[in-house]
Amino acid sequence: MTLSPPASGRLADAYDLVIFDLDGVIYLSDSAVAGAVDAVKRLHDEGRAVAYATNNASRRATAVADLLTGLGVPAAADEVLTSAAAAARRLADRLEPGARVLVVGAEALRQEVAERGLTPVTSADDKPVAVVQGYGREVGWVILAEAALAVRAGALWIATNTDRTLPSPRGPLPGNGSLVAVLRTALDREPDEVIGKPEPVLFEEAVKKDSARRPVVVGDRLDTDIEGAVRAGMDSLLVLTGVSQPRDLVAAPEHQRPTYVAKDLAGLFDDVETLAVTGEGTGWRVTDGRLEGHGDPIAALRTIAAAAWSGTDVTHLEGAGDEAASALRTLGLGSVSRS
Missing domain, CATH: 3.40.50.1000 (HAD superfamily/HAD-like)
Known part of the structure; x- marks a missing residue:
C-alpha cells in the first residue's frame, strides 16, 4: 500500500x-x-x-477497551489490536495444539496463549517448545533465567515488541525492549521473531x-x-x-x-x-543557519525538519529575532541565540 x-x-x-x-x-x-x-x-x-x-502486551483487548471507555473514549474490544493477541496467534499457527510455551510477561499474555489452545508454562524444566516475551511489571530475574535456559535448549523465541521505553507522567520507563535486551545479552542472539511495531x-x-x-x-x-x-x-x-x-x-x-x-x-x-512536513506555507524558513519568520513553533519544527531531511545543516540553528529564538527554545532546538 x-x-x-x-x-x-x-x-x-x-x-x-x-x-x-x-x-x-x-x-x-x-x-x-x-x-x-x-x-x-x-x-x-x-x-x-x-x-x-x-x-503493550500487559492488557487484553477487552481490558484496553474498558480503560478507554473509563477515560471517556468510545471504544469496543474489536477495535483494539494488541501485540499479545497477535503473538499468540502467530504461535498457534506455528506450533502443534497443546504445545508448551514459556510465557514471560503479564497475565494477559498468558491468557492469550491459553485461549489459542497452547499450554503456558513457567519453567524450562517443562521443556517448552517456545518462549513468548511481553511487557509485565512483575517480570524479574527468575522468569528471565528460565526463558534463557529454554531458548538455549532450542525453544523458539518470540517477542511481542522491542520498545526500549514506556511513556509515563513521570518520564520514560523501561519497556519490553529493555527486558528483551537482558535475554539478548545473556544469549548473545536476537529473538527469532518480533510481532509488534x-x-x-x-x-x-x-x-x-x-x-x-x-x-x-x-x-x-x-x-x-x-x-x-x-x-x-x-x-x-x-x-x-x-x-x-x-x-x-x-x-x-x-x-x-x-x-x-x-x-x-x-x-x-x-x-x-x-500539517505536512514541508518547508512551504508555514510562515518560517531556514536560511544560512538561521530560522526566520513567525507563527506556531510546531510549524517552525516542520520547516526545520524538512530542511534537515533535504540535507541542510541545522545543528547550530539560530533565531533571527525574538519570535524565532523563542520558537527554538520551545522546541529545544538550535543554539537559540538571537542574531
Missing part, C-alpha cells in the same frame, strides 16, 4: 481509517493525554472508523478488519509507530505527546519520517497542507 498525501482538507476527512497507538497518544499510564478524549470522541461523532494498535502486522490486521483503502497511523514514536507505517506503506501523523520529541524528528532517518506532525490529536482536524 503506497499513498500520495492529499493536497488539502482536514486530515480526518482524507482517510477512511485512523489507527491510533495508545501509550503516549491516548493515555499516559492510566491518565488521558490532554485533548485526546475530545479528539477521538469527535471522530466517533462524525462516524469515522478508528482502530487502536498497541505494542515497527513490524506492520497490527496495522495490516486493522486495515483488513475494516476493509480500509486509505488508512493513516497516529503515533508518538518514530522507531515503532512511524517506522511501522512506513514499512506498511501508510501515511502517518506524529504527535508530540509521548516519547519522540522535536530533536528526534529533525534527526529521523528516512524510514522513520512521518507524513505529518502535530502537537497533539487536535491536529486531526487541521488542514493536511498545514
Whole structure:
C-alpha cells in the first residue's frame, strides 16, 4: 500500500481509517493525554472508523477497551489490536495444539496463549517448545533465567515488541525492549521473531478488519509507530505527546519520517497542507543557519525538519529575532541565540 498525501482538507476527512497507538497518544499510564478524549470522541461523532494498535502486551483487548471507555473514549474490544493477541496467534499457527510455551510477561499474555489452545508454562524444566516475551511489571530475574535456559535448549523465541521505553507522567520507563535486551545479552542472539511495531502486522490486521483503502497511523514514536507505517506503506501523523520529541524528528532517518506532525490529536482536524512536513506555507524558513519568520513553533519544527531531511545543516540553528529564538527554545532546538 503506497499513498500520495492529499493536497488539502482536514486530515480526518482524507482517510477512511485512523489507527491510533495508545501509550503516549491516548493515555499516559492510566491518565488521558490532554485533548485526546475530545479528539477521538469527535471522530466517533462524525462516524469515522478508528482502530487502536498497541505494542503493550500487559492488557487484553477487552481490558484496553474498558480503560478507554473509563477515560471517556468510545471504544469496543474489536477495535483494539494488541501485540499479545497477535503473538499468540502467530504461535498457534506455528506450533502443534497443546504445545508448551514459556510465557514471560503479564497475565494477559498468558491468557492469550491459553485461549489459542497452547499450554503456558513457567519453567524450562517443562521443556517448552517456545518462549513468548511481553511487557509485565512483575517480570524479574527468575522468569528471565528460565526463558534463557529454554531458548538455549532450542525453544523458539518470540517477542511481542522491542520498545526500549514506556511513556509515563513521570518520564520514560523501561519497556519490553529493555527486558528483551537482558535475554539478548545473556544469549548473545536476537529473538527469532518480533510481532509488534515497527513490524506492520497490527496495522495490516486493522486495515483488513475494516476493509480500509486509505488508512493513516497516529503515533508518538518514530522507531515503532512511524517506522511501522512506513514499512506498511501508510501515511502517518506524529504527535508530540509521548516519547519522540522535536530533536528526534529533525534527526529521523528516512524510514522513520512521518507524513505529518502535530502537537497533539487536535491536529486531526487541521488542514493536511498545514500539517505536512514541508518547508512551504508555514510562515518560517531556514536560511544560512538561521530560522526566520513567525507563527506556531510546531510549524517552525516542520520547516526545520524538512530542511534537515533535504540535507541542510541545522545543528547550530539560530533565531533571527525574538519570535524565532523563542520558537527554538520551545522546541529545544538550535543554539537559540538571537542574531
